[in-house]
Amino acid sequence: MNGTRYLLRKVSEALLTLAFVLVFNFFLFRIMPSDPIRILTRQRGARLTAEAQAELARELGLDKSLPGQFVDYLGDLVRGNLGNSFIYRGERVMSVFLRFLWPTVLLVGTATVLMIVIGLYLGIRGGWRRGSGMDRASMGLSMTFYSTPDFWLAMMLLIVFSTLLGWFPSGGYASPNSDLTGMAHVVDVLNHMVLPVITLTVGYVGEYYLVMRSSLLDVMGEDYLTAVRAKGIREERVLWRHAARNALLPSISLIALSFGFVIGGAITVELVFSYPGLGLLTVHALDAQDYWLLQALFLFFTLAVLISNLIADVLYGYLDPRVREA
Amino acid sequence: MRRIVVTCAVVAVILAAGSAPAGGQSATPSPEEKVTFTVGVTYDLNSANPIWSLDGNEWMVHGLEYDGLLRYGREDYALEREMVDSYETSADGLTWTFHLKDGLTWSDGQPVTADDFVWTANFIIDNDIALWSDGYRYTKDIVARDDRTIVWTTTRPSLAPGWPGYNLTLPKHVWDGMSKQDAKDFKNFPDPVVSGPYRLVEWETGEYWKLEARDDYYGGEPLIDELVFRVYNNDEAVIQALLKGAIDYTEVPTSEFHERLKDEPGIESVATAAEGFYQLSFNLASDPSSTANPAVLDPEVRRAVDAAIDKETLIDRVLGGYGAPANSPIAAVYPFWHWDPPPDQLVTFDPARARSMLDDAGYLDSDGDGIRELPGSGEPLQLRLFTSADDKDGNDAAEYIQSWLRDVGIDTAYRTMAWSKLLNIWYDFDWDLLISSWSNLPDPDWLLSSFTTGQCGSWSDTCYSNPTYDDLYAEQQATLDRSARQAIVFEMQEILYRDMPEIQLWYPNFFEAWRSDRWTGFLPWPEPDGLRFHLYSIMNIRPVTGVATTGPDAGPPGVFWIAVVALTGLLVLLTRVRHRRADAYYA
Numbered sequence: 001m002n003g004t005r006y007l008l009r010k011v012s013e014a015l016l017t018l019a020f021v022l023v024f025n026f027f028l029f030r031i032m033p034s035d036p037i038r039i040l041t042r043q044r045g046a047r048l049t050a051e052a053q054a055e056l057a058r059e060l061g062l063d064k065s066l067p068g069q070f071v072d073y074l075g076d077l078v079r080g081n082l083g084n085s086f087i088y089r090g091e092r093v094m095s096v097f098l099r100f101l102w103p104t105v106l107l108v109g110t111a112t113v114l115m116i117v118i119g120l121y122l123g124i125r126g127g128w129r130r131g132s133g134m135d136r137a138s139m140g141l142s143m144t145f146y147s148t149p150d151f152w153l154a155m156m157l158l159i160v161f162s163t164l165l166g167w168f169p170s171g172g173y174a175s176p177n178s179d180l181t182g183m184a185h186v187v188d189v190l191n192h193m194v195l196p197v198i199t200l201t202v203g204y205v206g207e208y209y210l211v212m213r214s215s216l217l218d219v220m221g222e223d224y225l226t227a228v229r230a231k232g233i234r235e236e237r238v239l240w241r242h243a244a245r246n247a248l249l250p251s252i253s254l255i256a257l258s259f260g261f262v263i264g265g266a267i268t269v270e271l272v273f274s275y276p277g278l279g280l281l282t283v284h285a286l287d288a289q290d291y292w293l294l295q296a297l298f299l300f301f302t303l304a305v306l307i308s309n310l311i312a313d314v315l316y317g318y319l320d321p322r323v324r325e326a
Numbered sequence: 327m328r329r330i331v332v333t334c335a336v337v338a339v340i341l342a343a344g345s346a347p348a349g350g351q352s353a354t355p356s357p358e359e360k361v362t363f364t365v366g367v368t369y370d371l372n373s374a375n376p377i378w379s380l381d382g383n384e385w386m387v388h389g390l391e392y393d394g395l396l397r398y399g400r401e402d403y404a405l406e407r408e409m410v411d412s413y414e415t416s417a418d419g420l421t422w423t424f425h426l427k428d429g430l431t432w433s434d435g436q437p438v439t440a441d442d443f444v445w446t447a448n449f450i451i452d453n454d455i456a457l458w459s460d461g462y463r464y465t466k467d468i469v470a471r472d473d474r475t476i477v478w479t480t481t482r483p484s485l486a487p488g489w490p491g492y493n494l495t496l497p498k499h500v501w502d503g504m505s506k507q508d509a510k511d512f513k514n515f516p517d518p519v520v521s522g523p524y525r526l527v528e529w530e531t532g533e534y535w536k537l538e539a540r541d542d543y544y545g546g547e548p549l550i551d552e553l554v555f556r557v558y559n560n561d562e563a564v565i566q567a568l569l570k571g572a573i574d575y576t577e578v579p580t581s582e583f584h585e586r587l588k589d590e591p592g593i594e595s596v597a598t599a600a601e602g603f604y605q606l607s608f609n610l611a612s613d614p615s616s617t618a619n620p621a622v623l624d625p626e627v628r629r630a631v632d633a634a635i636d637k638e639t640l641i642d643r644v645l646g647g648y649g650a651p652a653n654s655p656i657a658a659v660y661p662f663w664h665w666d667p668p669p670d671q672l673v674t675f676d677p678a679r680a681r682s683m684l685d686d687a688g689y690l691d692s693d694g695d696g697i698r699e700l701p702g703s704g705e706p707l708q709l710r711l712f713t714s715a716d717d718k719d720g721n722d723a724a725e726y727i728q729s730w731l732r733d734v735g736i737d738t739a740y741r742t743m744a745w746s747k748l749l750n751i752w753y754d755f756d757w758d759l760l761i762s763s764w765s766n767l768p769d770p771d772w773l774l775s776s777f778t779t780g781q782c783g784s785w786s787d788t789c790y791s792n793p794t795y796d797d798l799y800a801e802q803q804a805t806l807d808r809s810a811r812q813a814i815v816f817e818m819q820e821i822l823y824r825d826m827p828e829i830q831l832w833y834p835n836f837f838e839a840w841r842s843d844r845w846t847g848f849l850p851w852p853e854p855d856g857l858r859f860h861l862y863s864i865m866n867i868r869p870v871t872g873v874a875t876t877g878p879d880a881g882p883p884g885v886f887w888i889a890v891v892a893l894t895g896l897l898v899l900l901t902r903v904r905h906r907r908a909d910a911y912y913a
Binding site: 032038039040041048049050051052053054055056087088089090096099100155158159162163166167168169170171172173174175176187188190191192194270271272273274276280281283284289 | 364370372373375378380381454456457459460510511513528530531532533534536554556557558559560562563566567569570572573745746749750753780781783784785879881882886887
């Protein structure tokens with residue numbers, strides 16, 4: 001019974017946040033100075049006459065008052081219509097979003113899985129043998145990379161492994177060549193992922209490492225471990241079956257949250273490696289003040305974070321009954 | 327455990343097989359292989375529909391896909407024939423007659439006829455497609471006399487029918503029957519039907535687009551079979567790609583990059599004369615909401631500001647020497663239209679003269695604080711100077727200008743801000759001085775229009791208004807004789823120089839770089855040091871003997887992925903073994 005109430009409370013909280021974000025998104029981008037048409041008018045090579053500007057404003061509904069636009073926006077939202085993108089003229093916002101979604105999920109998703117697996121493993125090992133050579137090495141390296149700006153790390157990797165050594169491509173999702181199909185295409189995509197995935201993984205592994213290591217240290221002094229050891233169980237099993245499992249709790253919520261941020265993309269890394277993901281799309285949409293695309297992007301980012309938060313809460317409640325009772 | 331080993335082996339073999347063609351690309355392609363030229367760009371292609379073209383890269387693509395009646399010549403931008411054999415204008419300047427070349431075809435084999443042109447023109451006029459309607463102003467009617475003759479009549483003499491890029495010819499058999507909305511929503515991809523030398527055949531948003539040469543193009547098949555534009559999203563990455571050889575050409579964003587590239591072996595980086603200019607604008611808006619300091623409305627103050635600015639120093643210090651001093655909005659790269667002030671009118675850098683000009687105009691420093699006061703009100707002569715935060719050259723220049731103005735007794739409050747915010751201040755007339763830049767088109771009409779009264783709130787930077795200038799603008803537009811028009815255009819520039827709604831600071835160089843170890847045949851447009859990458863070059867660039875295509879930009883050899891899979895397998899195996907051992911002891 002308690003469980004259902006807990007779940008209901010969490011879901012209604014999420015829905016409230018969502019409603020707030022829907023309203024907030026509309027005004028957030030419109031209080032930015034200027035508007036998409038002004039920006040376009042002064043763009044190099046653009047040739048927008050005053051009549052063309054007026055026509056565009058009419059088509060986009062920008063000639064209406066802000067409350068009028070807001071009513072249109074809510075009406076469209078109810079009908080499930082997110083509108084057309086301004087940058088990608090005539091294209092539905094939804095289809096633009098879906099096109100940039102897959103590269104981001106592939107890139108940031110892969111990197112997130114890798115950083116979690118490596119971070120947790122190192123955190124468990126490091127915590128278990130605190131102060132050992134491996135612990136100090138993982139701590140030093142992961143903290144160094146964690147504090148390195150990722151665009152700088154990305155640029156160094158690009159210069160060394162692409163320009164100088166020529167091992168990896170200079171950027172993009174795949175080669176500009178549609179002749180590559182089947183396995184050749186898969187390998188081509190993998191090749192393009194290597195440097196950005198390394199940048200992200202190496203750059204953020206420290207986060208998981210630190211959380212895992214400290215929560216393992218917390219449980220290491222617990223009495224039940226002494227009891228387990230007293231039963232004569234081998235260290236390796238004490239670690240994996242008893243210590244690590246209980247220490248995983250804080251990491252679980254961190255992991256659930258991380259997946260919520262996956263679709264937000266990785267703006268700086270996507271920029272350096274010219275990777276056509278949602279991070280890059282956000283930058284382009286901001287540059288051009290594409291309100292419609294921005295609204296949709298932020299709506300999806302919010303949704304992803306809300307859902308993963310919800311999953312984290314539920315999972316936490318499931319794994320740790322104390323949370324449910326509270 | 328055997329399952330892991332087998333899985334790893336299978337994956338490794340598949341990956342190795344997949345990477346063979348990518349990794350093992352031959353360095354010297356055989357003659358029948360396609361000649362591919364790759365351009366690195368830092369912007370995306372957002373639309374392939376010519377009636378919806380908004381920015382430079384879209385114009386580039388549809389310029390390659392759709393030929394015009396006329397085009398700007400390579401020598402000095404004089405009009406040349408493209409799709410027409412000949413054309414003439416009637417003595418009264420009201421009728422233009424164009425005769426299409428024989429043998430023009432669309433890429434689907436259909437002939438290009440006068441009817442296609444007439445249909446497109448009427449479609450744009452009838453539907454009031456604002457992006458293009460400007461090119462058809464004053465049109466009375468446009469008719470096809472026969473398959474190859476277009477007769478364009480205007481209500482008053484007009485140059486507009488002769489302007490390349492201002493009118494369009496679309497295949498009627500593809501577009502006919504569409505509504506205005508249909509036409510705007512039309513993707514024009516895949517399989518566009520085009521009249522020009524290239525067709526867009528591949529287009530991955532955010533990644534690249536590829537144009538393929540037409541082997542049945544009436545102007546002869548281009549030397550480059552495939553023209554690829556690869557999107558890089560930052561300046562450093564595109565320069566790295568050029569150094570690596572993953573691309574063959576790119577625009578070079580700044581003089582610093584140019585300095586780095588110009589001594590690289592195998593790369594040629596050139597500073598080309600730019601068509602645009604940098605300017606210091608004055609807020610002359612008569613709008614009641616304008617907050618301009620009344621001093622900027624005084625032409626004597628504006629001329630004094632000009633005399634206080636040392637343009638040569640700006641070019642040396644801000645641009646590293648890559649630029650030329652400017653006195654007119656029409657750059658020297660357009661020698662036919664460019665006007666230079668005669669020596670007796672030329673305002674040169676002379677702070678003493680600037681001071682005496684301000685003294686004479688009644689702006690005196692009566693309280694001895696080093697800042698002059700406005701005559702009458704006694705308010706200090708303080709001007710707000712704005713720049714865009716991402717405009718490095720503009721910001722550097724602003725600091726010099728601020729100190730020079732201080733020298734002559736004008737105080738400036740200098741602020742830099744995001745471009746979008748600057749635009750707001752600009753269009754709300756909430757400023758005094760503003761530094762920005764413009765690019766230009768080969769015909770001076772467009773740039774001259776931006777100084778007309780009607781452009782306030784749109785293209786006009788200053789809301790400058792001068793009825794004589796406006797009349798001359800209309801007159802030059804109706805003057806079909808090139809040298810008669812030149813005289814009017816000169817007079818307009820002279821007026822601008824006298825009234826000085828803005829001070830042109832410099833004509834910046836533009837930088838371009840390419841792999842000179844692979845390609846040759848870049849032509850300046852116009853001669854002698856204009857832009858190097860445009861249609862004329864594209865039709866003339868060819869591989870240096872023995873090297874015929876963009877270098878490989880593939881990944882590592884297959885062995886890399888075999889190693890990755892093997893290593894992962896090994897790690898998993900080791901962990902398993904450890905766990906099993908642990909379990910065994912427990913049991």
